[in-house]
Amino acid sequence: MVLEYKIVLLFFTAFLVLFIYIKGYLNFFLRDPVRKIPPEDNIIVAPADGKVSYIRKIKDGEVPVCIKSGEKVLLKEITKSSLNEIRNGYIVGIAMSFADVHIQRTPITGEVIDQVHVPGRFLDINFNARRILREAERNIITLKDPVNNITVIAIQLASNSVRRVISWVNIGESLEIGERYGFVKFGSQVDLVIPDLTGLSFNIKKGAKVYAGETIIARYDTKDQS
Numbered sequence: 001m002v003l004e005y006k007i008v009l010l011f012f013t014a015f016l017v018l019f020i021y022i023k024g025y026l027n028f029f030l031r032d033p034v035r036k037i038p039p040e041d042n043i044i045v046a047p048a049d050g051k052v053s054y055i056r057k058i059k060d061g062e063v064p065v066c067i068k069s070g071e072k073v074l075l076k077e078i079t080k081s082s083l084n085e086i087r088n089g090y091i092v093g094i095a096m097s098f099a100d101v102h103i104q105r106t107p108i109t110g111e112v113i114d115q116v117h118v119p120g121r122f123l124d125i126n127f128n129a130r131r132i133l134r135e136a137e138r139n140i141i142t143l144k145d146p147v148n149n150i151t152v153i154a155i156q157l158a159s160n161s162v163r164r165v166i167s168w169v170n171i172g173e174s175l176e177i178g179e180r181y182g183f184v185k186f187g188s189q190v191d192l193v194i195p196d197l198t199g200l201s202f203n204i205k206k207g208a209k210v211y212a213g214e215t216i217i218a219r220y221d222t223k224d225q226s
Helices: 002-029 075-079 129-135
Strands: 043-045 050-058 062-066 071-074 089-095 103-105 110-118 138-145 150-157 165-167 180-184 189-195 216-219
Touching: 050 062, 050 189, 062 075, 071 075, 075 138, 075 150, 075 189, 110 150, 110 165, 138 165, 138 180, 150 165, 150 180, 189 216
Parallel strands: none
Antiparallel strands: 043 216, 050 089, 062 071, 089 189, 103 180, 110 138, 138 150, 150 189, 165 180
């Protein structure tokens, strides 16, 4: 009788410890900390928490995916959008780890003028840049700021450990800078496409740690961006 009691107590204790561990992990993973949005005009903030993995130049709608070999992929192949709002600019890759906050925030104030969900394969983010950008499961939103006449594109990319990319917004919605717009499960990547704006200057470098809605990615000159 005493032995049976000890076995039951042991199993109960193990279950309780496992429950507390899982609950703690989920609370940590699903956390949504308050972010202090920079009170500045003419800025672009990080859409995701993580580390900057690259900043690449886009020219004539082509994105370099391997600098050494000169390999490129068309931006429209990545976004699957018919708008083609950006021909020249930059693409900033932000790699997210398991420990990062996984909620995405809008990089500028603007209207969602396009949103595309691309069913794809679940690939290793560190595998092959060309395949990731062309074949991975992804959700793409295009934001346009009518006041400053600028457009940016945010791309949520799913990795082989991710089984869900979520967007909470719809085409036609107006969003404020730093507003929550989506969620990616586990570690993955978010890319930000920025046009070649007048007076554009980056505030970050490759390897920099950034925080969604809080870290200033770049600044640009005001008004006419036509």
